[in-house]
Amino acid sequence: MYDCVIVGAGPAGSTAAYHLSKAGRQVLLLDAAKLPRYKPCGGGVSPQVAQWFDFDFAPAISVKVRKVRYTFNMADPIEAELPTEKALWMVRRDEFDYFIVQQAQKQGATLWDGTKAQSIENHGDFWQVNTTQGPAQGRFLIAADGARGSMAKWLGFTQRRYKLAAALEAEPRLEVPSEPVVHFDLGLMQQGYLWNFPKADGYSIGGGVFRSGTQRKQDLRTPVGDYAAAFGVDASTVQHFGHPIFIWDGPQDLHTHRAVLAGEAACVVDPFTAEGIRPSIFSGLKAADAIAQALKEDDHQLLLSKGHQSLADYSQIMNTEWGEEMRWARRLARLVYSAPALAYRAGVKRPSSTLTMVKVFCGEVSYGEVAHRAIQRLSKGLLS
Numbered sequence: 001m002y003d004c005v006i007v008g009a010g011p012a013g014s015t016a017a018y019h020l021s022k023a024g025r026q027v028l029l030l031d032a033a034k035l036p037r038y039k040p041c042g043g044g045v046s047p048q049v050a051q052w053f054d055f056d057f058a059p060a061i062s063v064k065v066r067k068v069r070y071t072f073n074m075a076d077p078i079e080a081e082l083p084t085e086k087a088l089w090m091v092r093r094d095e096f097d098y099f100i101v102q103q104a105q106k107q108g109a110t111l112w113d114g115t116k117a118q119s120i121e122n123h124g125d126f127w128q129v130n131t132t133q134g135p136a137q138g139r140f141l142i143a144a145d146g147a148r149g150s151m152a153k154w155l156g157f158t159q160r161r162y163k164l165a166a167a168l169e170a171e172p173r174l175e176v177p178s179e180p181v182v183h184f185d186l187g188l189m190q191q192g193y194l195w196n197f198p199k200a201d202g203y204s205i206g207g208g209v210f211r212s213g214t215q216r217k218q219d220l221r222t223p224v225g226d227y228a229a230a231f232g233v234d235a236s237t238v239q240h241f242g243h244p245i246f247i248w249d250g251p252q253d254l255h256t257h258r259a260v261l262a263g264e265a266a267c268v269v270d271p272f273t274a275e276g277i278r279p280s281i282f283s284g285l286k287a288a289d290a291i292a293q294a295l296k297e298d299d300h301q302l303l304l305s306k307g308h309q310s311l312a313d314y315s316q317i318m319n320t321e322w323g324e325e326m327r328w329a330r331r332l333a334r335l336v337y338s339a340p341a342l343a344y345r346a347g348v349k350r351p352s353s354t355l356t357m358v359k360v361f362c363g364e365v366s367y368g369e370v371a372h373r374a375i376q377r378l379s380k381g382l383l384s
């Protein structure tokens with residue numbers, strides 16, 4: 001009997017495993033894939049995540065990038081430079097995710113990789129997860145199985161609030177200049193953007209349609225191919241991977257009896273930037289705190305008839321501390337993706353814009369503060 005079984009060893013699950021194990025709890029972390037595993041992802045990570053751990057991420061960062069270059073429809077380029085301490089982390093997800101898993105193992109977490117959860121059973125004061133390696137039992141359960149997982153459905157979250165987005169990614173191995181640059185293009189991909197994120201030994205080139213509400217099937221392959229060609233990459237020779245994204249779409253309960261949803265299973269992705277790693281890590285951290293507290297409630301038999309208060313608090317924390325920010329992100333996304341040319345001219349090209357967005361990405365400035373000003377400016381532009 002584990003204190004907690006965590007399904008999914010991405011950033012959310014591995015973070016929760018790390019923190020719960022560090023708190024002295026018995027944790028089983030399981031993942032369907034044999035680790036390290038590939039995850040379609042740009043691998044752009046906010047340096048803010050470092051503050052939530054007490055180990056050094058250096059071995060898991062492929063390169064840190066200070067130069068950001070934007071284009072609109074592949075033209076009208078603009079470049080910005082970031083201060084050293086705000087350099088963006090570019091990671092390969094197989095290495096990054098597995099690195100956190102290994103830190104959790106060092107704290108005592110048990111890993112079953114190559115082990116798929118196939119169903120769950122509620123036994124009152126514990127959950128049983130039936131896996132391809134046999135059953136596993138835990139007093140609590142964290143569903144961190146990402147956008148493709150089934151855990152939320154099995155736990156009874158059949159009406160989760162999210163907007164479905166999609167992205168396509170390829171990782172060509174090419175020589176990277178000594179001073180790497182992060183590239184974005186707005187305009188060529190409707191209702192989203194294209195990216196080229198450098199790594200030590202190549203790139204992540206991809207594009208996504210992120211705007212909520214526009215679910216007309218859009219061709220991702222052509223713009224990604226055209227964009228890749230601009231960097232000398234023949235897209236037909238590189239394997240592409242598509243993946244759904246669960247964009248945050250409003251507050252909701254993320255807890256149930258002795259279980260919580262974390263990461264993309266909790267639909268945490270930013271509607272404007274499609275950033276999912278930082279919020280997944282944040283939710284993993286908060287889920288671990290909540291379950292550590294709930295285990296104490298159990299130990300001291302403080303359980304009230306309403307259920308574990310700390311699990312309800314977890315939903316509340318995610319809906320306020322992350323959700324409030326995402327409310328603004330959604331408004332910004334609506335404006336920017338419906339008038340990208342204006343947004344590029346009046347927003348992206350402003351000299352201060354990149355640093356401001358990076359401060360949001362680093363959690364130093366609230367989305368609300370920035371979005372409010374940006375929305376006013378862009379709305380004025382639209383009206384005039």
Ligand SMILES: Cc1cc2nc3c(=O)[nH]c(=O)nc-3n(C[C@H](O)[C@H](O)[C@H](O)COP(=O)(O)OP(=O)(O)OC[C@H]3O[C@@H](n4cnc5c(N)ncnc54)[C@H](O)[C@@H]3O)c2cc1C
Nearest residue numbers: 008010011012032041042043044117146167263264276277
């Ligand atoms: C193309 C693309 C590009 C992106 N680029 C960025 C970016 O640059 N920066 C950023 O911040 N975010 C980015 N995102 C979003 C980010 O990748 C996700 O939000 C993030 O990976 C979510 O983390 P997670 O831990 O919730 O789930 P995941 O990382 O998806 O991990 C879930 C894990 O659960 C496992 N699993 C699933 N089902 C089961 C099962 N039944 N049993 C056991 N294990 C199971 C899977 O094998 C997987 O390892 C991108 C997304 C896409 C699709």
